[in-house]
Amino acid sequence: MPEHIPLHRHRAVRYALLTVGWLCVVLGVIGIFLPVLPTTPFLLLAAACFARSSRRVYLWLISHPRLGPWIRDYLHGKGLPLKAKVYAVSLMWASIALSCYLVALPWARAFMLISALLVSLYILKQKTLPTRRASSNNAHDKQP
Structure with a gap:
C-alpha cells in the first residue's frame, strides 16, 4: 500500500x-x-x-x-510481461507518429519524439516477467 x-x-x-x-x-x-x-x-x-x-x-x-x-x-x-511492453511501446509510437503527422510545429514534434524515446527507454529498462507457461513449468519441476 x-x-x-x-x-x-x-x-x-x-x-x-x-x-x-x-x-x-x-x-x-x-x-x-x-x-x-x-x-x-x-x-x-x-x-x-x-x-x-x-x-x-x-x-x-x-x-x-x-x-x-x-x-x-x-x-x-x-517487472512487466513482455506482451505489455510490446503493446505499450508499439501503441505509443503509433500515436506519436500520427500526432507528428498532424502537428506542423517542429518544436512540438521534437518534444513528442524525445518524450516517446524517453518513455520507451524507461519501459524497456523494466524487468521482463517470464511467460506464464514457462513459470508454471518451473513450478512443476520443483514439486516432488
Missing part, C-alpha cells in the same frame, strides 16, 4: 481520478480478451489513480485475484 501517497485534497479531483481509474479498469479487463488492447498499462494507471483517490478501491484492485497480480508484480519490482 503506497501510504506515502496522500489522497488528493479536492473532492472534484478525487472523483475525476476515480472515474479515470474505473475507465482504465474496464479497458484493462477488455484487454484481457482483445489482443490489441494492453491490459497491464491500463491496470497500472488505474492503480495510480486509485492510490490518489480511494484507498479502499486501491486495496480492492491490488488484492483482486485476477487483476492484482499484474499490478503487484510491477510494484514489487518483478
Whole structure:
C-alpha cells in the first residue's frame, strides 16, 4: 500500500481520478480478451489513480485475484510481461507518429519524439516477467 501517497485534497479531483481509474479498469479487463488492447498499462494507471483517490478501491484492485497480480508484480519490482511492453511501446509510437503527422510545429514534434524515446527507454529498462507457461513449468519441476 503506497501510504506515502496522500489522497488528493479536492473532492472534484478525487472523483475525476476515480472515474479515470474505473475507465482504465474496464479497458484493462477488455484487454484481457482483445489482443490489441494492453491490459497491464491500463491496470497500472488505474492503480495510480486509485492510490490518489480511494484507498479502499486501491486495496480492492491490488488484492483482486485476477487483476492484482499484474499490478503487484510491477510494484514489487518483478517487472512487466513482455506482451505489455510490446503493446505499450508499439501503441505509443503509433500515436506519436500520427500526432507528428498532424502537428506542423517542429518544436512540438521534437518534444513528442524525445518524450516517446524517453518513455520507451524507461519501459524497456523494466524487468521482463517470464511467460506464464514457462513459470508454471518451473513450478512443476520443483514439486516432488
